[in-house]
Amino acid sequence: MSEYKSFVQRIGLVGISNLLISLSALIFIPIITKNFSIGDYGIWAQVNTTIALIPNIANLGLPYTMVRFLSAENDKTKIKESFYSMLAIVFASSLLISIILIIFQNPIANALFDGNIQVLYIVSIISFFACMNLMIISFFRTFQQIKRYSLFLILQSYVGLMLSAYLVLTGYNIETVVLGLLTGYLVVFIVMVLLIGNYLGFDIPKFKNLKEELNFAIPTIPSNISSWIVDSSDKYVIGIFLGSAAVGYYAPSYAIGSILLMFLSPFAVMLPAVLPKYFEKGDLNKVNEFLKYSMKYFLLITIPGGFGLSILSKPILMIISTNEIAMNGYLITPFVCLGAIFMGIYGIINNILILEKKTKILGKLWIFVAILNVILNIFAVPYIGIIGAAIATLISYIFAFIITTVHSKRYLKLPFEYKSILKIIIASVIMGIFLLYMKPVGIIAILIVILIAVVIYFGVLFILQGINKEEFNFLKKMIG
Numbered sequence: 001m002s003e004y005k006s007f008v009q010r011i012g013l014v015g016i017s018n019l020l021i022s023l024s025a026l027i028f029i030p031i032i033t034k035n036f037s038i039g040d041y042g043i044w045a046q047v048n049t050t051i052a053l054i055p056n057i058a059n060l061g062l063p064y065t066m067v068r069f070l071s072a073e074n075d076k077t078k079i080k081e082s083f084y085s086m087l088a089i090v091f092a093s094s095l096l097i098s099i100i101l102i103i104f105q106n107p108i109a110n111a112l113f114d115g116n117i118q119v120l121y122i123v124s125i126i127s128f129f130a131c132m133n134l135m136i137i138s139f140f141r142t143f144q145q146i147k148r149y150s151l152f153l154i155l156q157s158y159v160g161l162m163l164s165a166y167l168v169l170t171g172y173n174i175e176t177v178v179l180g181l182l183t184g185y186l187v188v189f190i191v192m193v194l195l196i197g198n199y200l201g202f203d204i205p206k207f208k209n210l211k212e213e214l215n216f217a218i219p220t221i222p223s224n225i226s227s228w229i230v231d232s233s234d235k236y237v238i239g240i241f242l243g244s245a246a247v248g249y250y251a252p253s254y255a256i257g258s259i260l261l262m263f264l265s266p267f268a269v270m271l272p273a274v275l276p277k278y279f280e281k282g283d284l285n286k287v288n289e290f291l292k293y294s295m296k297y298f299l300l301i302t303i304p305g306g307f308g309l310s311i312l313s314k315p316i317l318m319i320i321s322t323n324e325i326a327m328n329g330y331l332i333t334p335f336v337c338l339g340a341i342f343m344g345i346y347g348i349i350n351n352i353l354i355l356e357k358k359t360k361i362l363g364k365l366w367i368f369v370a371i372l373n374v375i376l377n378i379f380a381v382p383y384i385g386i387i388g389a390a391i392a393t394l395i396s397y398i399f400a401f402i403i404t405t406v407h408s409k410r411y412l413k414l415p416f417e418y419k420s421i422l423k424i425i426i427a428s429v430i431m432g433i434f435l436l437y438m439k440p441v442g443i444i445a446i447l448i449v450i451l452i453a454v455v456i457y458f459g460v461l462f463i464l465q466g467i468n469k470e471e472f473n474f475l476k477k478m479i480g
Contacts, residue, residue, distance in 0.1 A: 017150035018262040021157045026259075026320060029252050031165050032177070033321045039114065040174045042244030045251035046112045047123055047178055049232045054127040055134045056224040058094040061217035062086040063138035067272050069213060070142050076200065083196075085205040086213065087135055094131035098124040112236065114244055118175040122182065129185035136192045144273055148195070152188050160184025220359050226366030230373045230396045234389035237377040242385065250386040252321045253329035256309055257336025260302045264344040267294045271351050279355045284412065287355070291415035295348050300467070302341050303424050304457045307432040310334035312446060319443050328386075335390035339397040346401045348415065352408040361407055369400050423466035431457040 033041050066086060070079055101108060101124040109120040133156060140149040164180035235254075239247045271294060278286040309316075313333035317326035353361055373396040380388025405414065431453045440449040461467060 038248035042247035061220035065217040226370030229370035253332035260340035306337035427460040
C-alpha cells in the first residue's frame with residue numbers, strides 16, 4: 001500500500017501545482033483583456049502558443065526519454081553522463097531555433113504578431129530558456145523529486161505573470177509586458193542549474209549512450225509537435241484567416257475548457273516515472289492497477305467538470321474578460337471540454353504503448369492527426385469561424401483516442417470500468433440540469449451554485465454506488 005500512497009500523494013502535489021498554474025493564467029485574462037485591445041490580447045495568446053510549441057521541437061523528445069531511461073538508474077556517474085549529453089543536444093537545438101526565428105523575423109512577425117518585430121525578438125529569447133527549462137525540470141520529475149518539480153513549475157509561471165501583470169496595470173505596452181514573462185524562465189533556469197550542479201557536479205558530455213536514447217526519442221518528436229499542432233495551431237489558423245481579434249475571442253473560452261487537462265498532468269507526470277519499475281519486473285497486475293485507478297479518478301473529476309464548465313462558460317467569461325469576448329466565444333468551451341476528456345483518456349492509455357517502446361506508433365498517429373487537424377481548420381475556420389476550429393480539435397482528439405485504444409489493447413487490458421463511467425455520466429447529467437436551471441450571474445452566485453452542484457453530483461454518485469466501499473477505503477488509506 002505504501003507505493004500507492006506515495007503515488008497518490010505525488011499525484012495530488014502535481015495536481016495542486018497545475019491548478020495553481022491554470023489559475024494564474026485565468027487570473028491574468030481579465031487583467032490584460034480589460035487594459036489592452038482584443039488585438040493586443042490576441043498577440044499575447046500567440047506568444048504563449050509559440051512558447052509552448054518550440055520546446056516540442058527543440059527538445060527532440062529527450063525530456064521524456066530521460067524519464068524512461070534514467071528513472072530506475074541509481075549510478076550517479078551514469079546519470080551525469082546521460083543527463084549532460086542530452087542537455088548539450090537540447091542547448092544546441094534550442095539556440096539554432098532561436099537564431100532561425102531572428103533570421104526569418106519579418107514573415108514570422110507578420111504571420112503571428114501583427115508585424116511586431118520587438119515581440120518576436122523577446123519570444124526568441126524566452127523560447128530558448130523555455131526549452132532548457134523543460135529539459136532541466138524533467139530531471140526532478142525523473143527522480144521523483146516532486147516537491148522541487150512542482151515548485152519550479154509554479155515559480156516559472158507566477159514570477160513572469162506577476163511582473164507582466166504589474167507592467168499591464170502600470171500602463172506599459174504589449175512588448176514590455178511580454179518581456180516580463182522572461183523573468184520567470186530566467187530565474188528558474190538559474191536556480192535549477194545551481195541545484196543540479198551541486199548534486200551531480202558539472203561534466204563535459206561524452207555522448208556514450210546517446211544513440212540508444214535518440215532511437216527512443218526521435219520517434220516521439222512527430223508526436224510532440226503534432227499534438228501541439230492539434231492543441232494550438234488552431235490559434236495560428238484563426239489569426240491568419242480572421243485576425244488577432246478573433247484569436248482574442250477564441251483564447252479565453254479555449255482556456256476555460258482546457259482547465260480539464262490540468263487533471264491529466266499529474267498522471268502524465270507520474271505514470272511514466274512509476275510504471276517502468278513494475279513493467280520491467282513483469283508485475284503487470286500492478287501496472288494494470290495503477291492505470292485502472294488513474295483512469296477512474298481522472299473521469300470522476302473531468303466528466304462532471306466538462307458539464308459544469310460548458311454550462312457556466314458564458315457567466316465565467318463575463319467575469320474574467322469582457323462582454324464582447326463572452327458573447328463571441330462561450331460556445332467554444334463545450335467542444336474544448338469534450339476534446340480535453342478524450343485527450344486525457346488517451347494520455348493515460350498511451351502509457352501502454354510507451355512501456356512496450358512502441359513510440360513509432362504514436363509518432364505516426366500524431367503526424368496523421370496533425371495533418372487532419374490542419375486540413376479541418378483550413379476548411380472550417382473561413383466558413384464557420386472560431387467554432388470550426390473547436391470542432392476540428394475535438395474530431396482530432398477523438399481520432400487519436402480511438403487509434404491508441406485499438407493498438408494498446410493488444411498488449412494490456414484497457415483500464416475502463418464501463419458501469420462506473422455510465423454512473424459518472426448519469427450523475428453529471430443530473431448536476432448539469434441543476435446548473436441549467438439556476439443560470440447564475442456574478443462571481444458569488446457562480447461559486448455558490450458550483451458548491452451545490454458538487455454536492456448534488458457526489459450525492460447522486462453515492463446513491464448509484466459509482467464509488468464502491470472498497471475503492472473509497474483504498475483511496476482513503478492511500479491519502480491518509
